[in-house]
Amino acid sequence: MAPPRRRTAAEFQGNGGLMPPSVQVFASPCGSGGGGAVTTNGSDKSLRGKKPRGDTSVHSATKDTGRRRPAGRMPLWLVGIFVSLAFNVAALPLLLQQYIVNQPHHHHHGVISPDQQQHACAPQPGTSGATARAPSTGKPAVTSDSVINLDHGDPTMFEAFWRETGDAAELVIPGWQTMSYFSDISNVCWFMEPLFDQQVRRLHRTVGNAAVDGYHVLVGTGSTQLFMAALYALSPADADQPMSVVSTAPYYSSYPAVTDFLRSSLFRWAGDANSFVGDAYIELVCSPNNPGGAIRDAVLSSGAGKAVHDLAYYWPQYTPITRRADHDIMLFTVSKSTGHAGTRIGWALVKDREVARRMTKFVELNTIGVSKDSQLRAAKVLRAVSDGYAAAAGGATRHRLFDFGRRKMVERWRMLRQAAAASGIFSLPEETSGRCNFANETAANNPAFAWLRCDREDVEDCAGFLRGHKILTRSGNQFGADPRYVRVSMLDRDDAYDIFISRLASLK
Numbered sequence: 001m002a003p004p005r006r007r008t009a010a011e012f013q014g015n016g017g018l019m020p021p022s023v024q025v026f027a028s029p030c031g032s033g034g035g036g037a038v039t040t041n042g043s044d045k046s047l048r049g050k051k052p053r054g055d056t057s058v059h060s061a062t063k064d065t066g067r068r069r070p071a072g073r074m075p076l077w078l079v080g081i082f083v084s085l086a087f088n089v090a091a092l093p094l095l096l097q098q099y100i101v102n103q104p105h106h107h108h109h110g111v112i113s114p115d116q117q118q119h120a121c122a123p124q125p126g127t128s129g130a131t132a133r134a135p136s137t138g139k140p141a142v143t144s145d146s147v148i149n150l151d152h153g154d155p156t157m158f159e160a161f162w163r164e165t166g167d168a169a170e171l172v173i174p175g176w177q178t179m180s181y182f183s184d185i186s187n188v189c190w191f192m193e194p195l196f197d198q199q200v201r202r203l204h205r206t207v208g209n210a211a212v213d214g215y216h217v218l219v220g221t222g223s224t225q226l227f228m229a230a231l232y233a234l235s236p237a238d239a240d241q242p243m244s245v246v247s248t249a250p251y252y253s254s255y256p257a258v259t260d261f262l263r264s265s266l267f268r269w270a271g272d273a274n275s276f277v278g279d280a281y282i283e284l285v286c287s288p289n290n291p292g293g294a295i296r297d298a299v300l301s302s303g304a305g306k307a308v309h310d311l312a313y314y315w316p317q318y319t320p321i322t323r324r325a326d327h328d329i330m331l332f333t334v335s336k337s338t339g340h341a342g343t344r345i346g347w348a349l350v351k352d353r354e355v356a357r358r359m360t361k362f363v364e365l366n367t368i369g370v371s372k373d374s375q376l377r378a379a380k381v382l383r384a385v386s387d388g389y390a391a392a393a394g395g396a397t398r399h400r401l402f403d404f405g406r407r408k409m410v411e412r413w414r415m416l417r418q419a420a421a422a423s424g425i426f427s428l429p430e431e432t433s434g435r436c437n438f439a440n441e442t443a444a445n446n447p448a449f450a451w452l453r454c455d456r457e458d459v460e461d462c463a464g465f466l467r468g469h470k471i472l473t474r475s476g477n478q479f480g481a482d483p484r485y486v487r488v489s490m491l492d493r494d495d496a497y498d499i500f501i502s503r504l505a506s507l508k
């Protein structure tokens with residue numbers, strides 16, 4: 001692990017440095033030259049240095065240089081002072097805005113809202129105006145004739161919940177924090193923030209969906225990185241053959257893609273678990289399944305076989321929590337639990353210390369750890385979720401993510417079933433239900449994706465058919481299944497979902 005090379009003072013300050021002096025003088029407070037406007041003081045100083053002592057008259061200036069200046073022309077040093085003054089006055093509004101933006105008492109905990117950023121930051125060289133000023137918002141807004149993209153499971157449905165939570169999930173990170181590579185060198189996962197570990201364990205205890213006592217928590221850049229880490233950790237380095245990686249079809253389309261991406265000699269994709277023959281394998285068990293939403297168990301069992309349980313959707317908004325899962329390796333992610341896919345944080349619960357150590361090694365060699373800023377944000381978000389269900393939290397201020405998520409999903413599945421019935425050419429999996437230990441009631445399974453079948457005889461490619469009607473979905477053949485099926489994300493924003501529903505209902 002090699003720390004980045006330090007930049008020399010010359011690189012920062014010299015003419016061949018990162019920023020030419022002229023840019024430094026005029027940089028806005030939001031630009032990469034941070035505080036650049038203040039450097040006008042530097043020009044002040046140099047001008048002051050040249051100012052003749054004790055006498056500001058034209059005469060003494062000319063006396064110093066010994067040259068004559070035509071009457072009525074200003075001396076150079078005076079021009080300098082005027083120019084400097086003009087710069088300082090011009091920079092004042094910018095400095096003032098910077099002051100306002102940086103002062104915690106002017107806004108919730110000093111967090112800059114997109115609006116404030118828009119006003120405070122002038123476009124920087126190399127950026128493209130309005131879109132470069134505010135944080136991105138994901139897919140663009142839709143209108144009734146837009147293409148509706150429900151191909152990816154982008155969980156923007158949850159934005160509406162987090163908009164209502166005030167400062168519960170807001171975070172300020174001072175410039176000096178989270179700078180070290182290391183977080184807790186006494187932990188197997190030495191780059192994991194203790195706060196994140198703590199909030200992961202707390203949330204699982206609150207929901208009761210997975211055992212945490214006796215488990216190592218590992219953090220990854222999304223659970224996708226931990227999935228790769230698990231393949232690495234479970235594949236012996238000295239085997240004659242690559243380890244076979246299997247999953248029951250229809251399986252999550254990323255499993256084959258990620259497994260074979262780098263053509264590793266340690267492991268390779270071997271398809272549907274149900275048709276696998278052999279002893280050594282890694283079985284990926286996704287439960288509730290993506291796609292389809294079914295609750296699944298491993299289908300293979302052998303002494304040399306290993307299972308990785310991807311429990312990304314084992315949360316109360318999607319499915320009843322019927323038992324506390326206690327598998328050897330369990331993967332989770334904030335992408336699906338809270339909707340924070342952009343934070344890119346996932347975690348693994350791992351029983352065996354050696355497996356945990358090898359998974360950690362993978363992340364170390366892959367990305368030298370995981371963004372601490374993201375970990376802290378994820379910890380804050382998970383904490384806000386648990387707080388919503390804490391006995392001490394009270395009344396109207398209580399924000400309960402799983403209640404929101406379940407209400408939304410129940411409503412969306414009701415709308416989808418109605419639209420499919422109105423259309424008459426689609427079918428959906430049967431609704432199932434179970435006793436949810438978390439909600440303490442019977443609850444339906446409301447999968448994050450609809451596994452939709454086009455029943456029309458003349459339609460063999462359902463994704464192509466829907467694309468013709470400006471609805472983008474993922475074809476069944478990417479999940480090892482029939483292309484008459486498509487996977488449809490149920491987690492988009494209301495406006496896109498509503499347009500999808502009315503379009504679907506009108507298809508005959």
Ligand SMILES: Cc1ncc(COP(=O)(O)O)c(C=O)c1O
Pocket residue numbers: 153221222223224225252286290310312313332333334335341344345346
């Ligand atoms: C089953 C499953 N596992 C993992 C992931 C990826 O999660 P992350 O965003 O944490 O990489 C997804 C995302 O769609 C998923 O559906």
